[in-house]
Amino acid sequence: MSDERDLLIARVRETLRADPAAAPEPRAVAQVLQAVWQSPRPSLWQRAVEAWRGAAVTPARATGLAAVALLLGFVTRGVVVEPAAPAVAARPAGSSAFPAQRVADVADGLVQTQFVYDGKAESVSLVGDFNDWQGGVTPLDRLETGVWTVTVPLPPGRHVYAFLIDGTLVVADPRAPKSGDADYGQEGSVVMVFAR
Amino acid sequence: MNMHRRVPTLVALVLASVSAAPLLAQGTSVLPIADVKTRSAVQREIARAESKGLPTQPLVAKAMEGVTKQATGEQIRDAVSSLAKRLEQARALLAPSPSAAEVASGADALRAGVPAPMVKKIRAAWPADQSVVMPLDVMTELVARGIPASRALERLTSLMAKGATPSQIAALGSSVQSDVAAGLAPDAALEVRARGVMSLLNSPAAGASLAPTGQRPPR
CATH class of the missing domain: 1.10.8 (Helicase, Ruva Protein; domain 3)
Structure with missing residues (x-):
């Protein structure tokens, strides 16, 4: 959903840029962006209701409704166990839509945060202020697509990190902004972690 | 006699153990610095x-x-x-009793170039019973993105005074970060995003009235 909103915001921005004559007031732009950001996406339930609304009741639909009711009954009895879904589905390597990191959910005040590295390496590990910059402590897994990824629980706030390639080479995340903190002549990357 | 000789040694060992305990607890004894x-x-x-x-x-x-x-x-x-x-x-x-995380965030803010009096002002502008980590971290991020500290402080404290939540403050920082990465000027990004949050704080109903209706507005 965040990707869709980002795309929508990008389109709004492009439209405004492409039409200088429109020259909207900054407040109007803020309201449009905020409305896009805040607009709730119809839930699965709402969409299902919309789909059924106004439709003729056929035997097939009645059977479907009965099946849904039965399934709900099982769920409420605790018979059906929902399998844990991955935080983010894998996408092809090199896809521009692949996020550098994404906030997934919150538990015990920590936010599950995904990191992605798309480059050639024998091994990749995540180093940052959250793991005392210790290489090898947080290794990334290599997907079949060749992309490396790991999801770690982080406390909300601003974190500086980098990738340790093959145990020796420290590289910043090319998809994330630089930290601006170069005590050792080499900037890290920044991720802002917060619960949405 | 032997006992008398051993006492200073035992005392020295105990003292050494006591003084080394905090370091061992911190794991500094195994710092891999050659x-x-x-x-x-x-x-x-x-x-x-x-x-x-x-x-x-x-x-x-x-x-x-x-x-x-x-x-x-x-x-x-x-x-x-x-x-x-x-x-x-x-x-x-951040006195009188900042947490370890708050002290670390304050130190990061100073490192990023946030002037010391501004760190104090952020603490004063935020409820004393709430962690000031997020406001400090967002201030650090805004300054790191190239926004003048005075402008960032002005916007942040305005939002705090209006009762912005930590999530809203964090979303502001994250949005500005994304906007700047997308090519928007840092000042413009802060202005737009801060106004967006402010409009919500000024009028909670405004958010609802701006919700898309599914109809395209007339041109």
Whole structure:
């Protein structure tokens, strides 16, 4: 959903840029962006209701409704166990839509945060202020697509990190902004972690 | 007689154990710094911070960052020493009883170029019973993105005064970060995003009235 909103915001921005004559007031732009950001996406339930609304009741639909009711009954009895879904589905390597990191959910005040590295390496590990910059402590897994990824629980706030390639080479995340903190002549990357 | 000789030795051993305990607890005894001079200097700095009641984890992390980045011993000593000073300064600015995380965030803000009085103002503008980590981190991020500290402080404190939540403050920082990465000027990004949050705070109903209706507005 965040990707869709980002795309929508990008389109709004492009439209405004492409039409200088429109020259909207900054407040109007803020309201449009905020409305896009805040607009709730119809839930699965709402969409299902919309789909059924106004439709003729056929035997097939009645059977479907009965099946849904039965399934709900099982769920409420605790018979059906929902399998844990991955935080983010894998996408092809090199896809521009692949996020550098994404906030997934919150538990015990920590936010599950995904990191992605798309480059050639024998091994990749995540180093940052959250793991005392210790290489090898947080290794990334290599997907079949060749992309490396790991999801770690982080406390909300601003974190500086980098990738340790093959145990020796420290590289910043090319998809994330630089930290601006170069005590050792080499900037890290920044991720802002917060619960949405 | 023998007993008398052993007493000073036992006392010395006990004292050594007691003084080394905090370091062992912090894991500093296993800091993988090859240079003995640097390792000793870092351990002394950490012990000093410990004795002052300052958080030591940021110092360990800073030293380890240097090790991972293959920095020289001198660079590591300087970085750790500078951070220790910032931690002490941050704790004073965030008085009376900042948490370890708040002190670390304050030190990061100072490192990013946030003037000390502004760190104090952010603490004062935020409810005393709430962690000021997020406002400090967002301030750090805004300044790191190239926004003048005075402008960032003005916008942040305005939002705080209106009752912005930590999530709204964090979303502001994250949005500005994304906007700047997308090519928007830092000042413009802050202006737009801050106004967006402010419009919500001024009128909660405004958000609902702006919700898409599914109909395209007339041109």
